[in-house]
Structure formats: structure tokens, C-alpha cells
Amino acid sequence: MEYFKNVPKIKYEGPESDRPFAFKYYDGERVVAGKKMKDHLRFAMSWWHTLCAGGSDPFGVETMDRSYGGLTDPMEIARAKADAGFELMTKLGIEFFCFHDVDIAPEGKTFAESKENLFAMVEYIKGKMAETGIKLLWGTANNFGAPRFMHGAATSCNADTFAYSAAKIKNALDATIELGGQGYVFWGGREGYETLLNTDMALELDNMARLMQMTVKYGRSKGFKGDFYVEPKPKEPTKHQYDFDAATVIGFLRKYGLDSDFKLNIEANHATLAGHTFEHELAVARVNGLFGSVDANQGDPNLGWDTDQFPSDVPSATLAMLEVLRAGGFTNGGLNFDAKVRRGSYTFDDIAYAYIVGMDTYALGLIKADEIIRDGRIDKFVKNRYSSYTKGIGKDIVEGRATLESLEKYTLENPEPVMESGRQEYLEGIFNSILYR
């Protein structure tokens, strides 16, 4: 059965095309910066928003029909979702997908039944993967949606919930391994607090680390060679989430000795919520050697919640791809659309339009980032700007020979430092002239 009936196989037609179902910039086979675009971008479809979510929000019910032709049996729906997902990925030329356990298989009445459903669907999906060549980017467990997680998962005040969380992660990780996934993500949707009045933060943080440590141990024992990721987010659903931003997560990973197994999965929208730019979060991960993967959905700077919009902000995508290129590109990671169409964009066609604008946005970001690097003016400016650290007193500082005393002596003997302009407006002009040419 065809679900995206109006949607043809989407092809690259170039910016001048006015056909809605066509890529204007994304041409997967085109070589940019030494690699095919598709290998740079490693686009992934997320199961949840694309195939499961129905458009409800805190003020309204679902607008989207996700019954896949009026189905009611949960396992039948799960298979239909898989069929629809692979159909969509095939039509879009997307080569990876991501899943939560509960996205691909319905929860049963008991944990045992849920587990059974999960592995039944793993088999089913394995078949679809074989048929299409589509691969798993990463898997994860939804340890935030059900009432048992109302006070957290690893950070729950209830040890039974911790145990349940661990059990779910075990199965989700097994499923990930079984499907050849190259990554496993922790997004701690309820790992945080609502009020310090009822919270033991010290225990919760330790427990959060404990579950990650157990997972690494288990995963490595099962031969998992991929990356574990933490996905930073500052708030929502909880008032304060422990994985606030990249710097917070990196500090946490170091504190608990997790930084050689974990990397970061950075989401644009979560950067916005934390008061950062997307490229800032990527740069923080990069300079700490912990850049891993990306959720490309964007937010709205005027809105204080997770809008999870499909990306359309080309300047932001360009700055993001600059960071990705500078970090050496993706290895196990990729560019996942953790995004949802607006509630009023309720048709299957809209999902295709949304992926097209998102993929085109990052294609353009890649092309432009590469042009900026090849242009060279910005990089040269930066190199020159810090050149005082490559000689004289600057070299002494960087190479550890300077002390407060030696630097005071230098300062007493030398005139006031001569400053150079930071030239920000000039650099913004260069950026724009490359973006819009």
C-alpha cells in the first residue's frame, strides 16, 4: 500500500524549478568538499514526529490521521508505520532512520509483552532495511512518556522506575545492535526537576551517571562499537533538565568518566531554548572533542517551547555545517530531522514538503560552508588575528613558560597593547556575499 500517494520520487531539479515535489539544492550524488552530499549530510528520518505524532498540542487534539487507513490493531499499525516510513525515505532518498522503542512497536500490557512486540518489529524492520538498503543511524528508549516516568527515569525518586528504565534501555540497545545501528542516544526528557523543594539533586545526578555507566558496560560487552550520545536540552518538559546544554553535559560526562564512550547529539532547537546559537553548541562539542551527531530541527527565537520545526534557516545551517566540517564531518553520526510539521500542515503531502525544505536547507548550508572555507578570507582573518600567540611573549604563554612575574615584567617594559579592530561587520559582509551570490 502506498501512503504518500501524491508524493513522487523526489529529484534534484535546481533552484529555478517551481515544482513543489523537487529538490532545489539537495543533489545527493554531487560531490562537495571531497565527498558526496549524501555522505556529508547523512540525513535521517525520525520515526516519532514523522510517523506517530498526530498534531496535538496543549490546547488542541490531533489534526493528523495516523491510523494508516483506519487500522486499529497496534501491531498492524506498527507495520504500516514501518511501511510508510520506508516508502517516504525511499522517495526522499534518505538513507538513515532513528527510533524510540515505543515508536516502532506498541507497548504491551506487561513489560514482557512490550519486549516481544519490540523484537517482532525489529525483525520486520530488518526486512525493510534489507529491501531498501536504508540503515539505522541510532536508536533510543522513550523513558519519559509513560506515567511511570513522571518523576524521571534514571533520576526518578522511585527505584522501580530506575530498574524499568534500565530494562527498556537494554532492549532498545539490543534492538539497535540487532539493526546495525551506529549510535545510541540518551535524551533525558524527565531527567531533571520541577522544584528543588522535593528533589535530592546529588542522588539524582549520581543515578543518572550510574545508568549510563551500566549501559556502556552492557553495550560494550555485546560488541557495540558505535557511539553513545547525550542530547542536551535545558528545559521542557521539566523545569530544569540536567542535560542543560553542551557545556553542562560535557562537564557531567567528564565528572563521571563517561567522556570516552559518549559524544553529543546537538539539536538546533535545544540550543535556542538554552539561550545559545546552534553553532555555539556545535563549537563547544567540537573544541572538547565530543562532537557526535545532530538533530537539525529549528525553533523560533520568539517562542519559549520546543517547536521542533523543520529547518529552513539557511544562514544558521551554513554556520552549523561550518562547524561540522571543522570537526571533520560525521563519523557515526548524521543529521536527523527530529522535526514535526505544524499542526495546521496536517496532510501527508506536508510531511514531504517539510523534508524537502529541510534537506534543501542543509544542502545549501553545506555548499555555502564549503564555499566559505574555499574562499578563505574568514579563516585567514582568524589565523592572523591570533598570530601574536605564535611568537614572542604569546608563544611563551601558550607553551607554558610564562608566569605572573614574567608577564608583569613584560608589561612594565612594554607600551600599552596596540589593539586591532575585530572587524565583525566586515566579516558579516563576507559571509553574506558568499551566502547570496
Added chain:
Amino acid sequence: MEYFKNVPKIKYEGPESDRPFAFKYYDGERVVAGKKMKDHLRFAMSWWHTLCAGGSDPFGVETMDRSYGGLTDPMEIARAKADAGFELMTKLGIEFFCFHDVDIAPEGKTFAESKENLFAMVEYIKGKMAETGIKLLWGTANNFGAPRFMHGAATSCNADTFAYSAAKIKNALDATIELGGQGYVFWGGREGYETLLNTDMALELDNMARLMQMTVKYGRSKGFKGDFYVEPKPKEPTKHQYDFDAATVIGFLRKYGLDSDFKLNIEANHATLAGHTFEHELAVARVNGLFGSVDANQGDPNLGWDTDQFPSDVPSATLAMLEVLRAGGFTNGGLNFDAKVRRGSYTFDDIAYAYIVGMDTYALGLIKADEIIRDGRIDKFVKNRYSSYTKGIGKDIVEGRATLESLEKYTLENPEPVMESGRQEYLEGIFNSILYR
């Protein structure tokens, strides 16, 4: 004396030019949408940030030398500033300027002396205008900087301050008229409150209106035919400013019968601070028939203060110019750069770079807005989207024939409304494909 020594006459060289002192997009004589770009955009230089401000911020002293060659006499500095300003405008091809009274002439020891200084500089500037053909866009009085305005100007608790404010406005308006200005702006930098604990809001709002009413009466009596403007801003320096945003100002103008003499001067950065997009504020002004003029400086969505950056955000400029074109373009208004270079961009060259990126940004915004209109897909979509109001029950509603009873009857007799997708992602794709081609 030449102040911007490194800066040549800036010419249009096109996007491929890598010469820093060149326009990549702005070509004043090029005809777009039936008019020359320079007549669409009516760029204006603002005296204050460009010629007066020295780069101090709450955490640091000035970084920029604004002594114009080591001058110390205030009137000499004022003349040098004027010379430098007209030099810069001439080099950039900017045909308008804006001023505060205290920007163009130093305050004296007494009000009388300040007045004398002001009109001496009016004469001087008149000479520069005649030489160059550059015109005044609008004038205004700085009724916020001096200690006497610490509790407001028109909204001060001190009637003597109200009087002083009125006296300053009289002279600033006289100067504006004398220089042939087409607009006079009210920006109420201290018209607001710090705490309700010491504030009589009702009196303050009435007094704010009283001063505007007096000003209109006086200005019209002197033959001023131009527009009065209010510039909305939500906060900073005061905790709450009465001119919060476009909708608030429009409500105020209507309440006090000022809406036939006043229009709005919308600033991008102030929109951001109010939690709006720039295009939203412009649209609100437009649909209320009160669109007037624009301050084009942008903010930073991650920062909560008035950064007054030179604009570089092309998508935002495009959406803004769409609104300007839909409002019929500027009549008396124009596009003023109420912007300052960053504190670290402390040279005169940086000022030129900043204007170049700003002017190019709006040039591109105009070009792209015109392309969007000529492309027609978006406008056609919108027209079609609301077509149900051009016939049947929709027409009855719009033309005033419907009642709750008639609409209930209609609803009882008809099936559930059939919804169409809002197609936001598709439209964002069109927008991008026009922006980046």
C-alpha cells in the same frame, strides 16, 4: 579635512567583488519594482551612533576616538562631526540623515545657550546640505540622557521637567522645519516606569499625550506638513516603556486622537525586544494605516538588550521590505540606520564596513521582496486561502449580514467544515528558493 581617509566613494561592484569597500547588492540607480533602489530605500544616516557614540558599555569605557583630530571645543567638534557625517554620506551615497538636538549641537550651560548652539549648527548644516544635496529625513529631541529626565520627560513626576521637554521639542521641531525635514520622531527613552510603587500611570499617560497634542498644534501652526512618528520600544532604559510595541502605540494614538497626525517609526531591534518579529510590527502598522518609517538596526535574539547592530539578516530584511512594498512604500519616511558598530570595531573603517553590509542587506531584501511579489505563488496562495469570504456565508459575514442566529442555522444545516492545510513548510520552501537563487 578628510575623516574617513581609507574609505573611497563606495560603488556597486556586484556580489562577486571581493573588495571590502564596495557594494555587492546596492545599486542606487537600478530600477526595482518601478522605482530606483535609492528612492525605495531612502537610506538615512543617524548622527548619534555614527558620529557621537564612543563604544562605552555598562562594563567598559569608550574605545573609539570621537575627538575629530583632538578637538576640545564643543562647537568645533560639532562642526567636525557635521563635516565627517556629510563626508561619509557622500561616500556611501546616502541621501538622508536624522538627528537629535544634542547630537548636532552641544548643550550649553543654560537652556538659552543650548538653543543658540542648536540654531548655529542648523545654519552650518544647512550649508552642508546645500553643498551635497543631502536631505533631512527627520529630527528629534534627546529627552532622556540628561539627569533632568531621570524620571521621564513628558511623564516625569516633575512639571519643570515636562516644561523643559516641551521647550526642547519646540526647538528641535523648529530646527527640523528649518532644515526641510519631512518627519519628527518621539522616542520616549524615559517615558515609562521603574516600579509601580512610585508611579501614577494614569497621569503619566495623559501627560505623554498632552505633550504630543501640544507638539502637533505647534508644528501645524508653523506649517509643518510632514509626519510625526512614535517609535515603539518595550523596555530599556526603563523597566516598562509606555510605547511597548506597535499595537500599544496605535491604541494610545487612537485613545488620544493623535492617529491622524502620527505614524509609526518601527525599529527591528525593538521588535525583537518586544517578542515580535520585525515584519510583524510592520504588518501591524500597515493594517492600521499607520506605517511611517523604519529604523533598520537589528538585535540578537539571544540577548535581552538593545544591541543596535547594523543589519545583516537578509531573510528578515526581505520580509520587512515585503511589508514596506505592501504598505505602498515610504512616503515621508525612510530607512534609518539607528545602529552602532560593535565596541571592538573601533575604527572609522568599521563604520563604513557596517553601512555597506547594512545597505547591501536591505538592497537584497528589496530585490528579493520584489521577486517574491513578481513570482506570485505566495500571494496567490493567500488569496485563495481566504476565498471562502468572497462568496456565500463568508460574504455575508464580511458584509455584515450574518448574525449568531443565522450562523447557527448555517452550521446546523451544513456538514463539519472541511479544512485545508496551511502549507507553511511548502511556503517556506518557496521563500528560500527565491532567496537563494
Added chain:
Amino acid sequence: MEYFKNVPKIKYEGPESDRPFAFKYYDGERVVAGKKMKDHLRFAMSWWHTLCAGGSDPFGVETMDRSYGGLTDPMEIARAKADAGFELMTKLGIEFFCFHDVDIAPEGKTFAESKENLFAMVEYIKGKMAETGIKLLWGTANNFGAPRFMHGAATSCNADTFAYSAAKIKNALDATIELGGQGYVFWGGREGYETLLNTDMALELDNMARLMQMTVKYGRSKGFKGDFYVEPKPKEPTKHQYDFDAATVIGFLRKYGLDSDFKLNIEANHATLAGHTFEHELAVARVNGLFGSVDANQGDPNLGWDTDQFPSDVPSATLAMLEVLRAGGFTNGGLNFDAKVRRGSYTFDDIAYAYIVGMDTYALGLIKADEIIRDGRIDKFVKNRYSSYTKGIGKDIVEGRATLESLEKYTLENPEPVMESGRQEYLEGIFNSILYR
């Protein structure tokens, strides 16, 4: 059947009581500022969050059982909700309630069936009201939750949806009148836009006004003597809501001639989202003569969405009650708890705890606001601060005798204005010393 089984009749026991199910500050019969506390505060229970909402959020399913003992028939549930609501109000001593049409009666398969359900429940509730003496504060229609409102109600692009909205309002208003309600509220949950790319703002605003005008006409024709209210909110669910804040709504009401029939229903949480304090919004309504009613639920200044928390912020409640007292107190309005317990507070006991903390917070706010007024220091300070407007040049200004010319003459003849300190820190000290004694 008793639903709040653990909850006894809540009585005033004073601040020293450590019994959870007791008021510490609220003593309905105590006379404060010349009236019983209950008549000042006119507390109302909101149907929706209290009786209907199940604790779902964008990241998790419901945690609260709202089946009222495992019921499945929608009308049975509706009656059980009414029973539970009246039980709770009786136990708490709350004398008013508020409803949306869909809260009190389930939607049917057709509009006609929904209408029938509604009026069946109106009869049922009328019986409960007669039994208990509890009154209706205001009613409203939920014109935002169903898919037909995805693009707005009065501001929908679809005229059929406009008609449907009007029909729902007609019935909700009829129900309000039938139940003796003293108010009818418009909260435009979808009256706004997601993107200007697909929006005709001018038509949408006109249509929003048209529906209000029709409603006033209809209501008055049916003998409704109460107040219509608009409830401002800046965003969520839509990106921009037309009823952004008090000033915006007041401007809208004036523009469309609605200001003699409408007042404002101010919500604390919505003030926060708009970047205002709660007391600011109340003051704006007051000085414009449009203060009506209050939704007392608070937000979290660090979160960007509508948390709808039960109020516990006593300083804020005190400043709010100061405004309410200065506005002359409630007439038809009251203090509604549009609030929900946190998702992790999922028991019926928590609902009672939440109302207790909320009612105590406002009781304390009232007591303290009255003490501030009786103390007199703050009011005296303010009166004195503006005393320059009661004589001399200030009186001339206020009474319309001053002109720019006369004020310039005054300024030329008088010395620099002598400023007095605003004494904000001193006033904050007084405020605290009254709050904490």
C-alpha cells in the same frame, strides 16, 4: 458518590496550623477593607484543568485518572464531573465556577447533538447550583481545541469555521445566561497566526471584531446585562496571538467600538509570557477603565510556556490585589483559578492542596494590600511625588493651558529642574516590612 474522599470541608485554622487540609490565611467571613474576604476575592473554580485535564504534556501521556470511577459514557462522565466539581467547591467554600462548553458537556457527532448535550448538562448543573448556592462567574466556548479551529475560529481562513464558532458562542452564551452567569469570556486560543506567509492579518482582525460585535448584539438582545471579557495572551498555541496583552486588546476594543461592552480578563501567567508583570497588566486595564476579571494562575519566569500553576507568589498577589482594590474591586468579575496541578501531582488530594495554597496566597495578598493602603506611606509618597502638577506650571499643563511656546518661555526664565530621588529601594523596604510582619 464522594470523589475527593480524603478531603474534608476546609476550614480556616490560621498560619500556625500544620494540618495540610486547612486554610492558613483564607477566612471567607473575615472582614477586610469593609467587605468579607469571600466577597472581595470571589474565587472561582475552572472546570477544564480541575475536572477534565489529565496531566498530558507534549512529552507524555496522562497521569491522572479522570474517568470518575471507570465511567465510559460521555454524558455520565459529564454528570460525574459536575458532581465532583460541586463537591470540591463546597468543601473549599468556593462560590463561583467557570466553564467552556466542551468542559461541561461532551461534543456529539453533530453540532445538533453537541447542542443537545450542552443544554442537558445546563439543566443538570442548574440543579447542583440550586442545591449548593454556588453561582456561575462566566462561561465561554472552546473554539480552539478541535481540528476545525486549526487555523483560527473567528480568524480562520475558512468561513465555515467562522460560522461554526459563532454557533458555538451562541449556545455557550445562551447557557451562560440560563445559568445566571455575570460574564462571558473570549480567549482566542487560535486567533492569531503561525506565519505571515499565509496570513491576511487585516481580514482576520476585522473578522475577529465582527464576531464580537455579533455576540454583543445577540447577548444584549437576550437581556444579558453582564460583562463580555477578552483574555489577553501573547502566544501559545499560535506563534502570535492577536490578543497579545492588555494594551493591545484595549486598542483593538477601541478601534472596533467594543470598549463599552467588553472588559479585560487578566491572567497572571499570560502577563509573564508577554514580558510584563501581572500588576502591570492590571494597572493598564484599570487606568483605561476596563478592569474586569482575573485568572490567578501564575507562570514560571524561567519557562516560556503556559505552565498555569496554582498561585503561590504572595508578593505578586499583593501587588495584584492592590490594583484590584484601586480599581474598586470586582463587580461582575472574580478570581478564577485557570490552573492545573503539576503532572506529577496526579491525585485528587493534590487538587485540594493546590486550591488551598492558591486561595491562601490571594487571601494573604488581600490582607497585605489592605495593610499597605491603611499604612499610607506609599500612597502618600506617590501623591507628593506628583504634587508639582497641582499648582503653577504643572497645573497649567494638566488643565490644558500650556503650549510649547509658554513652556519654552517658562524654561528660559527658570533654573534647571531640581530632581528628587525616586526612592525605589526605600519603597521596596516598606513593602517588605508590611509583607513580613
Added chain:
Amino acid sequence: MEYFKNVPKIKYEGPESDRPFAFKYYDGERVVAGKKMKDHLRFAMSWWHTLCAGGSDPFGVETMDRSYGGLTDPMEIARAKADAGFELMTKLGIEFFCFHDVDIAPEGKTFAESKENLFAMVEYIKGKMAETGIKLLWGTANNFGAPRFMHGAATSCNADTFAYSAAKIKNALDATIELGGQGYVFWGGREGYETLLNTDMALELDNMARLMQMTVKYGRSKGFKGDFYVEPKPKEPTKHQYDFDAATVIGFLRKYGLDSDFKLNIEANHATLAGHTFEHELAVARVNGLFGSVDANQGDPNLGWDTDQFPSDVPSATLAMLEVLRAGGFTNGGLNFDAKVRRGSYTFDDIAYAYIVGMDTYALGLIKADEIIRDGRIDKFVKNRYSSYTKGIGKDIVEGRATLESLEKYTLENPEPVMESGRQEYLEGIFNSILYR
């Protein structure tokens, strides 16, 4: 000479006193939680805002006379400031102060001259300390105000500026040691970036660490036994400051091996700017064993810049003091008022009023925090809430015996976790009933 002429020695008079120059809550000798209030709170006066700042803001000049009787010689002014400061501290009963190098001594024409000025003033202040018994809480260097720091201090692109910064720190630390200071603070006012386009973040972070490492080495070599502190702040003046918040700084300190010499100096206002509550930042420092000192000035949740208000928010101060008590109280740290009066509160009297409200606010916070602990209900609730980790599977988890496999086995063998309510509203009620009794 007496500077605060209207200000008497401030005494505790209790909440019922209506004398402005009196403490209503702060009674330094009163014993609370086993210690005198003054030893708990260790209040400190900050030199800069109290004695130096003149009330300028980005939109207006100074309103406050800081010439100390018309002085013009910088060293004379410096001595007068010291006199005024010790007079104020004596009158307020404040036993500590804090300084930046440039607050206590004017910068000279050369670095050598600045150094001479500094140590001349150190001698002068030493005399005042001996006279009054007032002690130094901590010292610091202002490495952000002068043009040489426009691109950062340790993170400057200019190695000469790095050297200059080091030299200044050497002297400020020497001065701190000389004055018996127990702490030395790094607040990196320009340690951040304006745009990634011109920034080498990796080098900048390494250099920031290098300067701290040098400082520790130097300080310890000079016998400094006190604490080094970093003061987190997310932004302003730079767009992004590297010391964003407590978690970020802690991660940084750990990364560079600085966490045994450094602690955190947490500022309430900076927490607000980072999107956190003040108590959150304190809790993060506490659970990481890095709680050090406090800047008590508060911000305004509706404003996006550093307002540095004197604290008046008692609920916040109570939650903060709860964290301070839980961290074991201050050792070397204290409670510094890094606060300024509002620009309109321009008299010396206002400074005294401001300190009074600030000290009373924290006195009340301490009293109430102690009452909450002695009341015990909240702590008991929390202890009980996490009790599942003291036995059975929870104990296995905490003590490292659990694995994913063992936890899956447990989950398979046990029923769905049974959740308990988080009781947030109930706990908020307890908090309020203690605060307002």
C-alpha cells in the same frame, strides 16, 4: 569628613518600626542556627557600584555626584572613597568589603604608575581596616573596562593584553594578600566572544585556563591560603561568556585541573540571565562541592540585562539561604552586594536605604531558612521520597551491584512501578506558611 550625613548608625528596631534608617530584620548579634546572624551572612560592601558608579546607563549620563565634595585629584578621590566606604560600612555594621584594583586606586598613565597608586591605596585602606576592624572578603582585577580588554583579557587575541591581564592580576592578588583577603575572584567580563566568525574558541579556552593556573601557582607561592573563585555569567557585556553558569564553570575547572583551588562565586542576577533560579546555581555548586561565595544582587525576570538590583525578594533569599545552610555555610566566602541603586535613586541616602533593604532581605531569608529546617516537614518529605534507594533494588543500584541484565530481570518479575505524587503544591503551601507567619 562625613559623607553619609543623614545616615545614622543603623540599628535593629524590628518589623514594626517605621523609621527608614533602621533594620527591621537584621540583628547581627542574634543567634540563628547556632551562630550570630552576622557570622552566617558575612555581608560585604562592593566598592564599585557603591562608591564609584555614577548612574550612567546606555541612554543617559551620570546622575550621581561621586566627586566627594568636589574633589578632582584622582588619589584624593580614592582616599575620599575609602573614607566614605568605611563610614558606610561602620554605620551599617558591615564587616567585609570587596574591591577591584581600579576601584580603590586610579589608573595611572603607565602600568608602573597604576601599580604605585594601587599599593599606596592598599596602605591607606590598611589603616582604615585597623581603625574599624573591617576585613577584606575578596579582591579582584578589573580586566574588562579599558580599551585594551576590548577583545578579552586572558582570551584576548592579543598576547600583550594577556600579559597585561596577568600583570594586573598579580598586583590585585598581592594587594588582596596584603590586606588579609580570604578570596580572589575571576569575573571574566570580556572572556567570551561576540561572533564565532572571528574567534578561535579552543585557544581562548586554553588561555583562560592558563592564566588561572599561573595565578594559583603564584598565589600559593606567596602563601595565599584562601579560595580562588570564578563568578559565572552567561552574557553581557559579550554575546557569549565562557563562564556561562555554574555547571559550565565546574566543567571547565575540572577539565583544566583547577577544581581543588577554585570555588564558585554565585550571583543571583547572573543566574536569572542564564535562565536558572538563584537556588539552582547554588545547589549545583553545593552538590559538586564547589560552593564558595555569593553576590546577592538580584535581577528582574522581565529584563534581559544585568540590573544588579539590591535584593528585596525574600522567597528567593530564603531558598538561597537554605542552600547556603545545606552547604555548611560560608567558610572564606560571604554575601557581597554587587548591587547598585537605581539611576533615579541618586542620593547617598538611597545607598543606605538600599543596603538596609538588602541586608533585611537576607536576614529574613536566613531566619526563614532556619525555620524551614527546624520545621522539618520538607526535609522529611524528601528523605522519604527517595527511600526506595535505601533498600532492595534501589540499594543495589546505588551501591553498584545492579546491571542492565539484573534490572531487566527485576522488571520482568515485578509489577508496574507504583508512583507517589510529587506533592509540589502541598510543599509550596508549607513554604508559604513558614514564610508568612
